[in-house]
């Protein structure tokens with residue numbers, strides 16, 4: 131089932147994620163986090179870093195798997211997801227870089243790197259909590275519309291829309307945005323035990339409405355969340371603005387039994 135939480139701010143959304151992640155790490159210091167890039171998870175990582183510090187949480191055994199990576203020869207590029215995950219999550223939260231995995235976008239044998247990535251996730255016992263953003267076309271990770279809903283980690287070709295959306299990270303220059311990526315498949319993502327999808331702003335409203343209330347279809351990869359046993363969609367009012375059941379979602383959130391945490 132998908133739980134929809136409509137929050138007042140990105141900070142509130144970030145706090146909800148961080149509370150769930152900290153609860154998990156307290157219960158299991160060897161927890162495995164699924165990590166996402168993009169601007170959406172910023173507040174979540176900031177809140178997690180703060181809570182880890184305040185609660186003196188030991189995160190030295192926490193493991194992390196990134197969702198995706200560009201296919202690019204220089205993974206030290208500041209916009210490679212290796213660099214982004216390191217800068218925005220590993221360093222501020224204080225994770226051990228040796229426990230953090232990002233698909234090898236510079237691999238000579240890409241199919242092999244993809245199957246080894248899925249195996250590494252399985253060998254780590256699977257992902258406990260996977261944070262997700264969403265593309266304006268409904269993609270999760272880099273699973274563009276048309277991605278099989280049971281897909282494993284594999285190479286994908288980015289759509290023009292995604293490259294245009296991400297050009298802001300490459301000096302606004304579309305030519306610098308890689309055309310291919312390695313991404314956890316929708317099937318890989320669906321194996322995580324808890325999915326937390328965050329979305330903010332009007333530009334995400336159509337994708338959120340299609341994902342939460344539309345048909346389950348490969349043309350909107352995030353709609354697969356409807357089939358997940360524990361998916362939480364946390365949106366601000368703008369991202370919720372095209373949902374038809376807003377009052378109901380708010381009522382459900384306000385009347386949640388105390389034992390039911392995120």
Ligand SMILES: N[C@@H]1[C@@H](O)[C@H](O)[C@@H](COP(=O)(O)O)O[C@@H]1O
Pocket residue numbers: 166167168169170171197198262263264265266270271272292296
């Ligand atoms: N691969 C990432 C996705 O994981 C992310 O969800 C999406 C949205 O990014 P933003 O959060 O910046 O809107 O961008 C990229 O395509």
